[in-house]
Amino acid sequence: MKYEFKVKNYSLEKTLLSGQAFRWNKIGDKYVGVVGDSIVEVEEVPGGFATEVKHGSLGKVDLTRYLAVDEDYESIISAISKDKAVRDSLETHKGYRILRQNPYEALISFIDSANNSIRNIRKQVDTLSMMFGERVSEDYYKFPDVDVLAGLTEEEIKKAGVGFRGKYMISTSQELVKNNILDKISELEGNVAHDRLKEFHGVGDKIADCVLLFAYNRLDRVPIDVWTRRIFEKYYSRSCKDKYEELHECASALHGKYAGYAFSFLFEAIRK
DNA sequence: TTCCAGGACCCTG
DNA sequence: CAGGGTCATGGA
Numbered sequence: 001m002k003y004e005f006k007v008k009n010y011s012l013e014k015t016l017l018s019g020q021a022f023r024w025n026k027i028g029d030k031y032v033g034v035v036g037d038s039i040v041e042v043e044e045v046p047g048g049f050a051t052e053v054k055h056g057s058l059g060k061v062d063l064t065r066y067l068a069v070d071e072d073y074e075s076i077i078s079a080i081s082k083d084k085a086v087r088d089s090l091e092t093h094k095g096y097r098i099l100r101q102n103p104y105e106a107l108i109s110f111i112d113s114a115n116n117s118i119r120n121i122r123k124q125v126d127t128l129s130m131m132f133g134e135r136v137s138e139d140y141y142k143f144p145d146v147d148v149l150a151g152l153t154e155e156e157i158k159k160a161g162v163g164f165r166g167k168y169m170i171s172t173s174q175e176l177v178k179n180n181i182l183d184k185i186s187e188l189e190g191n192v193a194h195d196r197l198k199e200f201h202g203v204g205d206k207i208a209d210c211v212l213l214f215a216y217n218r219l220d221r222v223p224i225d226v227w228t229r230r231i232f233e234k235y236y237s238r239s240c241k242d243k244y245e246e247l248h249e250c251a252s253a254l255h256g257k258y259a260g261y262a263f264s265f266l267f268e269a270i271r272k
Numbered sequence: 273t274t275c276c277a278g279g280a281c282c283c284t285g
Numbered sequence: 286c287a288g289g290g291t292c293a294t295g296g297a
Contacts, residue, residue: 113278114279120296123295207278
């Protein structure tokens with residue numbers, strides 16, 4: 001099925017290849033990715049972009065949600081633009097959007113992000129899908145189902161190249177098979193949801209916030225990592241202790257309910 | 273060869 | 286709590 005989206009200020013490249021999602025590739029002029037059970041092709045056209053869903057059930061409503069096309073982007077930009085550092089980063093990185101990914105896929109993918117490079121994460125998530133996910137078409141595989149990963153041995157999952165993170169993926173999946181709380185996360189208040197996610201083996205402060213920001217649309221959550229700390233040093237040399245919770249409080253105080261967006265722009269800017 | 277990659281865990285003091 | 290070592294893997 002083909003769908004067209006009219007939307008301003010949407011950069012497919014910055015959004016789909018940024019490191020918030022790991023299953024998109026640019027092939028020629030098109031971006032091709034696997035979303036749920038579908039292969040999606042996206043291409044820029046005048047006034048927005050065109051999508052084609054191959055093999056799969058993904059509809060326009062699902063895509064609108066996943067790609068955050070319905071987001072009130074101008075309001076967000078306007079709100080965080082009060083800050084000069086953010087304004088500067090927007091000059092280069094406006095058009096970046098925060099996706100709304102599947103929570104399980106995001107959880108496992110970001111468990112894979114621990115002490116790892118984006119390049120490797122991409123490769124490993126791809127291999128995981130190829131080895132343990134359902135085949136969609138010739139070269140494309142769905143992200144593995146939770147009960148499949150839950151049934152693997154550490155030896156088996158390590159063949160996907162995920163290293164020491166494999167055991168975390170398995171135990172997290174096993175916990176979810178026993179008690180799938182991922183739907184309930186959305187009902188929890190921010191800090192509570194954050195702490196609940198941290199109960200999974202392999203999920204610490206930063207990864208919990210990645211999942212909240214990139215899957216649950218919690219735009220106020222800020223994954224604090226080395227880059228975030230560099231951002232604080234460079235732009236906000238104020239007195240917040242070098243402790244995760246304190247830094248997150250500072251980020252909130254600076255940018256409020258869209259702090260996740262603000263720091264995503266700053267992150268993209270400083271990482272270059 | 274060594275170091276680092278969007279960290280988290282575990283053990284000490 | 287704060288500070289270390291450790292964990293697989295690939296690329297520079």
